[in-house]
Amino acid sequence: AGTDRAAEWDAIIIGAGIAGMFQLYRFRELGMRVRVFEAGSDVGGTWYWNRYPGARFDSESWSYGYSFSEELLQEWEWPEHFAAQPDTLRYLNLVADKFDLRRDMRFNSRVAAAQFDDAANLWTVTLESGEQASAPLLVTALGPLSAHTLPSIPGRDSFAGPAFHTARWPREGIDLRGKRVGIIGTGATAIQTIQTIAKDVGHLTVFQRTPNWAAPLHNRPITPEEQQRIKASYHEIFARCRETATCFIHQTDPRSVFDVTPEEREAFWEKLYSEPGFGIWVGNFRDVLTDPEANALMTEWAARKIRERVKDPAVAERLIPKNHGFGTRRLPLESGYYEVYNRDNVRLVDITETPIERITPKGILTAAGEHAFDILIYATGFDGVTGPYDRIDIRGPGGRRLRDDWQGTPRTFLGVLAEGFPNMLMILGPHTARGNIPRNIEEIVDWLTGLVRHMRAHGLTRVEPRAEAVEAWTAHVEEAAAGLLFSQVNSWQTGVNRNVEGRDVRRTLGYYGGAVEYRRKAEAVAAAGYREFAFA
Ligand code: NA7
Numbered sequence: 001a002g003t004d005r006a007a008e009w010d011a012i013i014i015g016a017g018i019a020g021m022f023q024l025y026r027f028r029e030l031g032m033r034v035r036v037f038e039a040g041s042d043v044g045g046t047w048y049w050n051r052y053p054g055a056r057f058d059s060e061s062w063s064y065g066y067s068f069s070e071e072l073l074q075e076w077e078w079p080e081h082f083a084a085q086p087d088t089l090r091y092l093n094l095v096a097d098k099f100d101l102r103r104d105m106r107f108n109s110r111v112a113a114a115q116f117d118d119a120a121n122l123w124t125v126t127l128e129s130g131e132q133a134s135a136p137l138l139v140t141a142l143g144p145l146s147a148h149t150l151p152s153i154p155g156r157d158s159f160a161g162p163a164f165h166t167a168r169w170p171r172e173g174i175d176l177r178g179k180r181v182g183i184i185g186t187g188a189t190a191i192q193t194i195q196t197i198a199k200d201v202g203h204l205t206v207f208q209r210t211p212n213w214a215a216p217l218h219n220r221p222i223t224p225e226e227q228q229r230i231k232a233s234y235h236e237i238f239a240r241c242r243e244t245a246t247c248f249i250h251q252t253d254p255r256s257v258f259d260v261t262p263e264e265r266e267a268f269w270e271k272l273y274s275e276p277g278f279g280i281w282v283g284n285f286r287d288v289l290t291d292p293e294a295n296a297l298m299t300e301w302a303a304r305k306i307r308e309r310v311k312d313p314a315v316a317e318r319l320i321p322k323n324h325g326f327g328t329r330r331l332p333l334e335s336g337y338y339e340v341y342n343r344d345n346v347r348l349v350d351i352t353e354t355p356i357e358r359i360t361p362k363g364i365l366t367a368a369g370e371h372a373f374d375i376l377i378y379a380t381g382f383d384g385v386t387g388p389y390d391r392i393d394i395r396g397p398g399g400r401r402l403r404d405d406w407q408g409t410p411r412t413f414l415g416v417l418a419e420g421f422p423n424m425l426m427i428l429g430p431h432t433a434r435g436n437i438p439r440n441i442e443e444i445v446d447w448l449t450g451l452v453r454h455m456r457a458h459g460l461t462r463v464e465p466r467a468e469a470v471e472a473w474t475a476h477v478e479e480a481a482a483g484l485l486f487s488q489v490n491s492w493q494t495g496v497n498r499n500v501e502g503r504d505v506r507r508t509l510g511y512y513g514g515a516v517e518y519r520r521k522a523e524a525v526a527a528a529g530y531r532e533f534a535f536a
Contacts, residue, residue, distance in 0.1 A: 009035045011137035011452075012125050014111050014392075017045015018092070019427040019441045020141035021101055022066065026449040028104075030456065035133055036101075037125065039110035043096045045143050047088045052166040052189065052379075053176075054196030055085035058217065058333040059436050060277055062230045063249050065091065067238045067442060072098060077227055081276060082219040082333075113393035114138055116422065121461055121536075123423060136461055137452065140389070141427045144434065145492070147387030149499040151184055151380045155358040163376035166193060174375065178202040182364055182373040184356075186212055188332035190379035198340045205347045205371055207356065207364065211321045213302055217333035218276035238439075245514030246435030250283035257285045257294040269301050281331040282435075288327060290483055295325040302326045309338035318350045324489040383500045384492030385430050385509040386410055396421040406430075409495075409507045413465035413473045413532055414522055416448060422464040425451075431477045433511045433518035440515065447522050454530060462536040469532035480513035487512075 011027055013020045016038035027034045040048045057064055061078035076094060079087055096102055113126040116138075123138035148167040150156060162174060166189045181201045183190060186208045198204050222230065230237070241247045257265055265285070272280035287294040303320045310316035319338065340346050354368040363373040383390070386406055394402035400420050405411065412418050415432030416425060425448045426432075427441060434440055455463060481487045487508065490496040495507035511518050525532055 007122055007135055008133055009033050009135040011035075011139060012037065012123060012133060012135040013139040013141055014114075014125070015045060015141035015143060015146075016040070016043045016101075016105050016107070017048070017141060017143050017146075018066075018438050019143070019445065020045070020139070021092070021095060022068070022441060022445045023139050023141055023427060023448070024101055024104055025068070025099055026445055027452070030449070030453060032452075034104050035135070036105040037109040037111050037127065037133075038105055038107050041107050042093075043101065043105070044089050044092045045141075046145065047085055047092060049146070049148075049167045050189070051085060051169040051171070052193050052377075053169075054192035055166075055189075056080075056192065056219070057082045057088070058188070058278060060249055061222075062234075063237055063241055063436060064088075064438055066095065066438060067234065070234075073234050074231055078222055078230075080219055080221050082217055111392055113395070114424075115393075115395045116397055116424075118397040121423075137423050137425065139425045139427065139448070140429065142388035142392075144385045144388075144428050144437075145382040147383040147391055149380055149383050149387075149497055150378055152499045153184075153356055153359050155360055158361050159359050159363070159373075159376055160361040161374050161376065163378070165378045165380065166190075167382070176201045176375065179374040180363075180372060181205070181375045181377065182207065182371060183377040183379055184364075185379035185381065186210070187379060187381055188212075188330060189381070191332045191334050191337050193377065193379055194346075195335055195337045195340055198343055198346050201345065203345045203347070204340075205349055205364075205373070207349050207351050208318070209351050210323070211319050212329060212332055213299075213321055213324075213326045214332040214334045214337055215273060215280045215302075217335050218274070219335060220276075241436060241439050242519070243516065244282070244435075245433075245516060246278075246282045247433075247439035247515045248278050248282055248436045250277060250279045250281075252283060253285050255285055256287045257291075257297055258287075259285075265297070266301065269298070273305065278331065278333070281327050284327070289485055292325070292485065295328070295485055299326040306338055311342045315341050315348055318348055325485055328485045328489045329491040330493060380499065381497065382492055383497050383503065384495065386495065386507075387497070387500070389429070394421070394424070396424075407502070409474075410509070411470050411474050413469045414518075414525065415473075415511060416444060416522075417463065417465045417533070419465055419467055419470040422462050430509045431473065431511050433513070433515040435515060443515075443519060443522075447526065450526050451530065454526075455535065458535075460535040463530075463533050465533055476513070477511050478508055480511060481508040484512055 010032035011034050013036045016036050024034050061083040110128045111125050112128045115124050122134045124134045126132050148165050176197055177200055179201055180203045182205045184207045240249050244251050288298045306320050307316045354366040357365045363371045390403050410430035412431045415429045427444050495509050497503045
């Protein structure tokens, strides 16, 4: 990369995860010269970084992979219905090899800043190393969950033993056998970690601030016969994903909880609880996630399940969320999570009862005394969706900073472009539909590629959404989120992370009108000639 401001590339993509890889592939088809910068030492994004024990899909594997290449679909074989991280990373490596993606990628290259030069119509990207590169188009394929956050607890750096965030699990692994391990957090990541390591460690102490609802994953290997059937039916699988609000295979049940008898609804919930995947979350009665009374019934039923599975009634009560209803946060799926608390070597510490005072060289000091550990694990989550954008100094014309613009709430059009930031194309930025992520990614990449194709065909070099379009989309996004119980609960999805300064206020970070509606609106914009944008 040089420092002169001539366009060295047609586009720069930040991130070599699922989104960046596919955008590179599509841009190449247009004959574009592309440079991808990736902070990690190889491809994979989320699946590169999250190597903690037990990391795996909650999406059906066969609904998760790329759909763009029939050859790839027929070549690859998912070993399990819900693949483990090493298999997913192996899959993404196959994709990188097969399409020779790495030749346009630079690894170990974390982007620190991106600045738009108005006169030259160029984005200049500055790496942490100081190196720079320029292109008229900038694609942010940053991932919604790439800005991991450590807990803001006094003394955090004083612990004498190994301590790490789950998204920074040591590459070479770490031997937990016989060790005294402490883990902070009880989100989806913690649940996968805890249920996996409990049998290996000497002793495990789980520090829980907020319990989460969780339901069984029911993972199992894919048999050879199933493999054949899956390969023969990809067309139908992806078609089904296009019909649902979340792009998962699970479709919301059109019935209300109150349309059926108590016996019928419990039988339905038993069935969902015994089936694999997210059905119990996004394939439930239509009012479970919107009507407080419907939700309360589901919540009561789910609490009973926890009481049945955890032997010590006091521990069971601590594991039952009291301040949010079933499914109003991202539902972790589990495999024997609750039974972990029936083990002698596992202890649950509720830090709302005995708060953590500080981290010490030996371990964790709570109001009830000190817990000594050999290893500390922070399963403390991410500064979701906007966090990765906040961590790059992104400046539009006139030095306008994206971080300042989005301090309150992000403002975008379709979640793909922001006003005041021309030629910055976002994949899974705030305010796009999200669910089964690769499905959302493929659609957005294809839509953005269509926009770029349109620009190239008409000799246009600059695109920015019109202020009215941004205003209307932002209002629509807020409207779509307003009726959901989910919007009234703190989580990364509502933009709350108490470890990040200023992120204690709920924001709407996704488009919750559903993927079908999102697609309809995005396709209509393209079909009508992109009138919501100003071009030059
Ligand atoms: P989550 O779901 O954000 O979970 C983070 C957990 O860490 C959660 O239980 C937090 O409690 C807890 N936490 C965070 N900071 C602290 C401090 N300072 N003290 C105690 N406990 C803390 O992240 P995950 O990585 O589990 O999952 C992220 C997504 O990845 C998930 O939704 C899936 O899509 C995959 P809190 O609830 O804030 O009280």
